[in-house]
Amino acid sequence: MEKIYKYPEALKDFLTYVRIDTQSDETSLTSPSTKKQYDLLHLLEKQLKELGYAPEINEYGLLYCRVxxxxxxxxxxLCSHVDTASELTGKNVKPRIIEDYDGGTIKLNEHYSMSPAEFPSLRNRRGQTLVVTDGNTLLGGDDKAGVAAIMGVARYYAEHKDLPHRPFSILFTVDEEIGRGADHFDAKAFGADFAYTVDGDDYHDIAYDNFNAAHVDIKIKGVTIHPGEAKGKLVNAASLASRFDTMLGYDLRPEKTEGREGFNHLVSLKATGEEASMHYIVRNHEATLLKQQLAKFEEIAEELRKEFPTAEIGLTTGIDYRNMKEKVDEDPRSVELAKKVFKELGIEAHCPPIRGGTDGANFSFKGCITPNLGTGSYNHHGRFEFLSVDEFEKIIDILVGLLKA
Ligand SMILES: [Zn+2]
Incomplete structure:
Protein backbone atom coordinates (compact mmCIF):
# COMPACT_ATOMS: atom_id res chain seq x y z
CA MET A 1 0.00 0.00 0.00
CA GLU A 2 1.34 3.40 -0.97
CA LYS A 3 2.16 5.59 2.01
CA ILE A 4 0.16 8.84 2.14
CA TYR A 5 2.12 11.87 3.32
CA LYS A 6 0.47 14.94 4.79
CA TYR A 7 3.06 17.31 3.30
CA PRO A 8 4.56 15.36 0.37
CA GLU A 9 6.21 18.44 -1.14
CA ALA A 10 8.00 19.23 2.13
CA LEU A 11 9.45 15.71 2.27
CA LYS A 12 10.49 16.02 -1.37
CA ASP A 13 12.17 19.34 -0.56
CA PHE A 14 13.99 17.78 2.38
CA LEU A 15 15.36 14.99 0.18
CA THR A 16 16.48 17.61 -2.36
CA TYR A 17 18.11 19.91 0.20
CA VAL A 18 20.16 17.19 1.90
CA ARG A 19 21.70 16.26 -1.45
CA ILE A 20 23.14 19.78 -1.73
CA ASP A 21 26.48 20.05 0.09
CA THR A 22 26.39 23.17 2.29
CA GLN A 23 29.06 22.56 4.93
CA SER A 24 30.46 25.67 6.54
CA ASP A 25 34.18 26.15 7.17
CA GLU A 26 35.54 27.69 10.35
CA THR A 27 38.89 28.50 8.75
CA SER A 28 37.24 30.85 6.27
CA LEU A 29 36.92 34.56 7.09
CA THR A 30 34.10 35.38 4.66
CA SER A 31 30.34 35.35 5.21
CA PRO A 32 29.06 32.92 4.23
CA SER A 33 32.17 30.91 5.04
CA THR A 34 31.63 28.71 1.97
CA LYS A 35 30.24 29.66 -1.44
CA LYS A 36 28.37 26.36 -1.70
CA GLN A 37 25.86 27.55 0.90
CA TYR A 38 24.54 29.75 -1.94
CA ASP A 39 23.64 26.59 -3.88
CA LEU A 40 20.82 25.99 -1.41
CA LEU A 41 20.07 29.68 -0.74
CA HIS A 42 19.47 30.34 -4.43
CA LEU A 43 17.19 27.32 -4.70
CA LEU A 44 15.19 28.56 -1.69
CA GLU A 45 14.99 32.02 -3.23
CA LYS A 46 13.67 30.54 -6.47
CA GLN A 47 11.12 28.35 -4.69
CA LEU A 48 9.85 31.23 -2.53
CA LYS A 49 9.45 33.41 -5.64
CA GLU A 50 7.50 30.64 -7.37
CA LEU A 51 5.17 30.60 -4.36
CA GLY A 52 4.58 34.33 -4.86
CA TYR A 53 6.80 35.66 -2.08
CA ALA A 54 9.58 38.26 -2.25
CA PRO A 55 12.77 36.86 -0.70
CA GLU A 56 16.03 38.79 -0.60
CA ILE A 57 19.53 37.49 -0.01
CA ASN A 58 21.85 40.10 1.48
CA GLU A 59 25.60 40.53 1.11
CA TYR A 60 26.32 38.15 4.02
CA GLY A 61 24.23 35.35 2.55
CA LEU A 62 21.23 35.79 4.85
CA LEU A 63 17.87 35.22 3.16
CA TYR A 64 15.03 37.35 4.52
CA CYS A 65 11.45 37.02 3.31
CA ARG A 66 8.71 39.14 4.82
CA VAL A 67 5.11 38.23 4.13
CA LEU A 78 10.69 31.52 11.53
CA CYS A 79 14.37 30.79 11.18
CA SER A 80 16.70 27.93 10.33
CA HIS A 81 20.24 27.56 9.03
CA VAL A 82 21.32 26.19 5.65
CA ASP A 83 24.83 25.03 6.60
CA THR A 84 25.65 21.60 8.00
CA ALA A 85 28.26 20.41 10.50
CA SER A 86 31.76 19.41 9.48
CA GLU A 87 32.36 16.32 11.65
CA LEU A 88 31.65 14.09 8.64
CA THR A 89 31.37 14.81 4.92
CA GLY A 90 28.16 16.37 3.60
CA LYS A 91 28.98 15.51 -0.02
CA ASN A 92 27.11 12.80 -1.94
CA VAL A 93 24.41 12.42 0.69
CA LYS A 94 22.15 9.56 -0.36
CA PRO A 95 19.04 9.68 1.81
CA ARG A 96 17.06 6.46 2.06
CA ILE A 97 13.42 6.25 3.11
CA ILE A 98 12.34 3.43 5.39
CA GLU A 99 8.58 3.17 5.43
CA ASP A 100 6.83 1.39 8.27
CA TYR A 101 10.01 0.94 10.37
CA ASP A 102 9.92 -2.49 12.04
CA GLY A 103 11.59 -1.29 15.27
CA GLY A 104 14.74 -3.34 14.72
CA THR A 105 18.36 -2.72 13.73
CA ILE A 106 18.79 -0.59 10.62
CA LYS A 107 21.65 -1.62 8.37
CA LEU A 108 23.10 1.52 6.76
CA ASN A 109 25.83 -0.28 4.79
CA GLU A 110 28.29 -3.19 5.11
CA HIS A 111 30.06 -1.51 8.04
CA TYR A 112 27.47 0.51 9.89
CA SER A 113 24.16 -0.32 11.51
CA MET A 114 22.09 1.37 14.17
CA SER A 115 19.97 -0.36 16.76
CA PRO A 116 17.44 1.00 19.27
CA ALA A 117 19.64 -0.40 22.08
CA GLU A 118 22.52 1.80 20.98
CA PHE A 119 20.42 4.77 19.86
CA PRO A 120 17.52 5.39 22.26
CA SER A 121 16.08 7.93 19.81
CA LEU A 122 15.08 4.95 17.61
CA ARG A 123 12.89 3.47 20.33
CA ASN A 124 9.13 3.78 20.06
CA ARG A 125 9.38 4.51 16.35
CA ARG A 126 7.96 1.24 15.05
CA GLY A 127 5.58 1.98 12.19
CA GLN A 128 7.04 5.42 11.48
CA THR A 129 8.63 6.56 8.24
CA LEU A 130 12.32 7.36 8.66
CA VAL A 131 14.95 8.91 6.42
CA VAL A 132 18.48 7.56 7.04
CA THR A 133 21.93 7.91 5.47
CA ASP A 134 23.91 5.30 3.53
CA GLY A 135 26.41 5.26 6.40
CA ASN A 136 29.06 7.27 4.56
CA THR A 137 27.93 10.85 5.17
CA LEU A 138 25.91 12.91 7.60
CA LEU A 139 22.27 13.44 6.69
CA GLY A 140 22.08 17.17 7.31
CA GLY A 141 18.71 17.06 9.05
CA ASP A 142 20.38 19.70 11.21
CA ASP A 143 19.11 21.95 9.89
CA LYS A 144 17.66 21.07 6.52
CA ALA A 145 14.69 19.51 8.29
CA GLY A 146 14.08 22.99 9.75
CA VAL A 147 14.52 24.63 6.35
CA ALA A 148 12.14 22.15 4.69
CA ALA A 149 9.56 22.53 7.49
CA ILE A 150 9.58 26.32 7.07
CA MET A 151 9.25 25.95 3.31
CA GLY A 152 6.39 23.56 4.05
CA VAL A 153 4.42 26.21 5.94
CA ALA A 154 5.28 28.85 3.31
CA ARG A 155 3.86 26.52 0.65
CA TYR A 156 0.83 25.71 2.79
CA TYR A 157 -0.28 29.35 3.04
CA ALA A 158 0.59 30.05 -0.61
CA GLU A 159 -1.70 27.18 -1.61
CA HIS A 160 -4.47 28.05 0.88
CA LYS A 161 -5.10 31.66 -0.05
CA ASP A 162 -8.51 31.46 1.63
CA LEU A 163 -6.94 30.83 5.05
CA PRO A 164 -6.03 34.04 6.89
CA HIS A 165 -2.58 34.13 8.47
CA ARG A 166 -0.49 36.50 10.52
CA PRO A 167 2.18 38.63 8.95
CA PHE A 168 5.27 36.45 9.06
CA SER A 169 8.95 36.65 8.26
CA ILE A 170 11.32 33.87 7.18
CA LEU A 171 15.05 33.94 7.79
CA PHE A 172 17.56 31.41 6.50
CA THR A 173 20.97 31.93 8.06
CA VAL A 174 24.45 30.65 7.22
CA ASP A 175 27.40 29.41 9.32
CA GLU A 176 25.44 28.40 12.42
CA GLU A 177 27.60 25.31 12.87
CA ILE A 178 30.76 27.41 13.18
CA GLY A 179 29.18 29.73 15.74
CA ARG A 180 28.60 32.69 13.41
CA GLY A 181 24.91 32.25 12.71
CA ALA A 182 23.89 35.40 14.57
CA ASP A 183 26.86 37.58 13.60
CA HIS A 184 25.01 39.54 10.91
CA PHE A 185 21.50 39.15 12.30
CA ASP A 186 19.46 42.30 11.81
CA ALA A 187 16.25 42.41 13.84
CA LYS A 188 14.94 45.34 11.77
CA ALA A 189 15.38 43.53 8.47
CA PHE A 190 13.73 40.44 10.02
CA GLY A 191 10.80 42.58 11.18
CA ALA A 192 9.38 39.95 13.55
CA ASP A 193 7.84 40.76 16.94
CA PHE A 194 9.19 37.42 18.13
CA ALA A 195 10.43 34.33 16.36
CA TYR A 196 11.32 30.64 16.53
CA THR A 197 14.40 28.82 15.34
CA VAL A 198 13.42 25.40 13.99
CA ASP A 199 16.66 23.67 14.86
CA GLY A 200 16.12 21.09 17.60
CA ASP A 201 15.08 17.46 17.54
CA ASP A 202 12.03 16.37 19.60
CA TYR A 203 8.81 18.00 18.34
CA HIS A 204 7.52 18.37 21.92
CA ASP A 205 10.23 20.91 22.76
CA ILE A 206 9.84 24.65 23.24
CA ALA A 207 13.38 25.45 24.37
CA TYR A 208 14.37 28.83 25.73
CA ASP A 209 16.36 28.17 28.92
CA ASN A 210 19.91 28.04 27.57
CA PHE A 211 23.27 28.54 29.25
CA ASN A 212 24.89 31.82 30.11
CA ALA A 213 28.33 31.34 28.63
CA ALA A 214 31.71 32.85 29.41
CA HIS A 215 35.35 31.92 28.89
CA VAL A 216 38.46 32.42 30.98
CA ASP A 217 42.03 32.55 29.67
CA ILE A 218 44.86 32.17 32.15
CA LYS A 219 48.50 32.91 31.41
CA ILE A 220 51.15 31.89 33.95
CA LYS A 221 54.82 32.84 33.85
CA GLY A 222 56.98 30.84 36.22
CA VAL A 223 60.54 31.44 37.41
CA THR A 224 63.11 29.13 35.84
CA ILE A 225 66.43 28.34 37.39
CA HIS A 226 68.80 25.38 37.34
CA PRO A 227 66.94 22.71 39.33
CA GLY A 228 70.09 21.96 41.31
CA GLU A 229 70.07 25.46 42.77
CA ALA A 230 66.34 26.00 42.78
CA LYS A 231 65.45 25.89 46.46
CA GLY A 232 63.23 28.81 47.40
CA LYS A 233 63.46 30.36 43.92
CA LEU A 234 62.01 28.18 41.21
CA VAL A 235 58.31 28.47 40.41
CA ASN A 236 57.15 25.82 37.97
CA ALA A 237 54.42 27.24 35.68
CA ALA A 238 53.13 23.78 34.71
CA SER A 239 52.71 22.80 38.37
CA LEU A 240 50.99 26.08 39.12
CA ALA A 241 48.53 25.51 36.27
CA SER A 242 47.73 22.06 37.55
CA ARG A 243 47.29 23.47 41.05
CA PHE A 244 44.90 26.13 39.69
CA ASP A 245 42.72 23.47 38.11
CA THR A 246 42.71 21.40 41.30
CA MET A 247 41.70 24.42 43.36
CA LEU A 248 38.62 24.86 41.14
CA GLY A 249 37.39 21.59 42.59
CA TYR A 250 35.88 18.51 41.00
CA ASP A 251 32.16 19.11 41.36
CA LEU A 252 31.54 21.76 38.74
CA ARG A 253 32.75 19.80 35.75
CA PRO A 254 30.82 18.76 32.64
CA GLU A 255 31.19 15.08 33.51
CA LYS A 256 29.62 15.69 36.93
CA THR A 257 26.72 17.95 35.98
CA GLU A 258 23.39 17.79 34.15
CA GLY A 259 20.09 19.62 33.80
CA ARG A 260 20.45 23.18 35.10
CA GLU A 261 23.81 22.60 36.81
CA GLY A 262 26.65 24.77 35.55
CA PHE A 263 30.27 23.83 34.96
CA ASN A 264 33.84 25.02 34.40
CA HIS A 265 35.46 23.10 31.58
CA LEU A 266 39.22 23.09 30.94
CA VAL A 267 39.30 23.05 27.13
CA SER A 268 43.06 23.33 26.74
CA LEU A 269 46.21 23.43 28.81
CA LYS A 270 49.64 24.10 27.35
CA ALA A 271 52.46 24.12 29.82
CA THR A 272 56.19 24.00 30.37
CA GLY A 273 58.08 24.81 33.54
CA GLU A 274 58.52 28.33 32.19
CA GLU A 275 55.01 29.21 31.10
CA ALA A 276 51.51 27.86 30.94
CA SER A 277 48.24 28.85 29.33
CA MET A 278 44.79 27.52 30.11
CA HIS A 279 41.48 28.03 28.37
CA TYR A 280 38.21 27.39 30.20
CA ILE A 281 34.60 27.64 29.15
CA VAL A 282 32.26 28.51 32.00
CA ARG A 283 28.52 27.81 31.87
CA ASN A 284 25.45 28.28 34.04
CA HIS A 285 21.75 28.84 33.38
CA GLU A 286 21.67 31.39 36.22
CA ALA A 287 23.56 34.63 35.55
CA THR A 288 24.31 35.18 39.25
CA LEU A 289 25.81 31.70 39.60
CA LEU A 290 27.91 32.25 36.50
CA LYS A 291 29.22 35.43 38.12
CA GLN A 292 30.14 33.47 41.24
CA GLN A 293 31.99 30.88 39.15
CA LEU A 294 33.98 33.66 37.43
CA ALA A 295 34.73 35.26 40.81
CA LYS A 296 36.16 31.94 41.99
CA PHE A 297 38.74 32.10 39.19
CA GLU A 298 39.80 35.57 40.38
CA GLU A 299 40.02 34.39 43.99
CA ILE A 300 42.26 31.46 43.10
CA ALA A 301 44.52 33.68 40.99
CA GLU A 302 44.83 36.12 43.90
CA GLU A 303 45.62 33.35 46.35
CA LEU A 304 48.35 31.94 44.12
CA ARG A 305 49.81 35.39 43.47
CA LYS A 306 50.19 35.81 47.24
CA GLU A 307 51.82 32.46 47.65
CA PHE A 308 54.12 32.89 44.61
CA PRO A 309 54.85 36.62 44.32
CA THR A 310 57.67 36.10 41.80
CA ALA A 311 55.40 34.34 39.30
CA GLU A 312 53.01 36.16 36.98
CA ILE A 313 49.39 35.06 36.78
CA GLY A 314 47.24 36.89 34.24
CA LEU A 315 43.56 36.24 33.81
CA THR A 316 41.09 37.51 31.21
CA THR A 317 37.39 36.68 31.00
CA GLY A 318 34.72 37.35 28.42
CA ILE A 319 30.99 36.72 27.98
CA ASP A 320 30.07 34.57 24.95
CA TYR A 321 26.27 34.49 25.09
CA ARG A 322 23.46 34.81 27.59
CA ASN A 323 20.40 32.86 28.64
CA MET A 324 17.40 34.05 26.61
CA LYS A 325 15.10 33.04 29.48
CA GLU A 326 15.91 36.45 30.94
CA LYS A 327 14.24 38.02 27.88
CA VAL A 328 11.38 35.50 27.72
CA ASP A 329 10.54 36.26 31.36
CA GLU A 330 10.18 39.94 30.40
CA ASP A 331 8.09 39.21 27.30
CA PRO A 332 6.67 35.66 27.23
CA ARG A 333 4.50 36.07 24.09
CA SER A 334 6.59 33.64 21.99
CA VAL A 335 6.41 30.82 24.52
CA GLU A 336 2.75 31.47 25.34
CA LEU A 337 1.73 31.35 21.67
CA ALA A 338 3.69 28.13 21.14
CA LYS A 339 2.09 26.51 24.21
CA LYS A 340 -1.36 27.53 22.99
CA VAL A 341 -0.75 26.00 19.55
CA PHE A 342 0.67 22.79 21.07
CA LYS A 343 -2.44 22.51 23.21
CA GLU A 344 -4.75 22.99 20.23
CA LEU A 345 -2.90 20.23 18.41
CA GLY A 346 -2.97 17.93 21.44
CA ILE A 347 0.84 17.93 21.70
CA GLU A 348 2.38 17.92 25.17
CA ALA A 349 4.86 20.80 25.47
CA HIS A 350 8.27 20.21 27.07
CA CYS A 351 10.57 23.09 28.01
CA PRO A 352 13.90 21.37 28.70
CA PRO A 353 16.98 23.35 29.76
CA ILE A 354 19.40 23.65 26.83
CA ARG A 355 22.96 22.71 27.82
CA GLY A 356 24.44 24.96 25.18
CA GLY A 357 23.50 28.04 23.24
CA THR A 358 21.33 28.69 20.20
CA ASP A 359 21.35 31.39 17.56
CA GLY A 360 18.00 32.38 19.01
CA ALA A 361 19.72 33.26 22.29
CA ASN A 362 21.80 35.82 20.43
CA PHE A 363 18.79 37.05 18.41
CA SER A 364 16.96 37.55 21.72
CA PHE A 365 19.63 39.99 22.89
CA LYS A 366 19.72 41.65 19.47
CA GLY A 367 16.06 42.63 19.65
CA CYS A 368 14.00 39.54 18.70
CA ILE A 369 13.09 36.93 21.31
CA THR A 370 13.55 33.53 19.64
CA PRO A 371 12.94 30.18 21.39
CA ASN A 372 13.88 26.96 19.61
CA LEU A 373 11.52 24.27 18.28
CA GLY A 374 12.23 20.71 17.16
CA THR A 375 12.56 19.32 13.63
CA GLY A 376 11.95 15.59 14.06
CA SER A 377 15.55 14.79 13.13
CA TYR A 378 17.94 13.06 15.53
CA ASN A 379 21.58 12.01 16.19
CA HIS A 380 22.86 15.16 14.54
CA HIS A 381 26.32 15.68 13.04
CA GLY A 382 27.07 12.13 11.97
CA ARG A 383 26.25 9.08 9.90
CA PHE A 384 23.56 7.90 12.36
CA GLU A 385 21.40 10.94 11.79
CA PHE A 386 17.82 10.20 10.82
CA LEU A 387 14.57 12.04 10.25
CA SER A 388 11.24 10.86 11.56
CA VAL A 389 8.88 11.97 8.81
CA ASP A 390 5.94 11.56 11.19
CA GLU A 391 7.44 14.11 13.61
CA PHE A 392 8.60 16.37 10.79
CA GLU A 393 4.97 16.60 9.66
CA LYS A 394 3.90 17.46 13.22
CA ILE A 395 6.43 20.30 13.20
CA ILE A 396 4.82 21.67 10.03
CA ASP A 397 1.42 21.41 11.76
CA ILE A 398 2.88 23.45 14.62
CA LEU A 399 4.33 26.10 12.29
CA VAL A 400 1.00 26.36 10.42
CA GLY A 401 -0.67 26.88 13.81
CA LEU A 402 1.81 29.57 14.87
CA LEU A 403 1.07 31.61 11.74
CA LYS A 404 -2.70 31.07 11.78
CA ALA A 405 -4.70 34.28 12.13
ZN1 LIG B 1 21.45 23.30 13.90
Missing part, protein backbone atom coordinates in the same frame (compact mmCIF):
# COMPACT_ATOMS: atom_id res chain seq x y z
CA UNK A 68 2.21 40.55 4.93
CA UNK A 69 -0.78 39.12 6.75
CA UNK A 70 -3.87 40.02 8.72
CA UNK A 71 -3.52 43.45 10.24
CA UNK A 72 -3.32 44.02 13.96
CA UNK A 73 -1.55 40.74 14.68
CA UNK A 74 2.07 40.32 15.70
CA UNK A 75 4.54 39.32 13.03
CA UNK A 76 5.97 35.88 13.77
CA UNK A 77 9.46 34.99 12.55
Missing amino acids: PGKEGLETVG
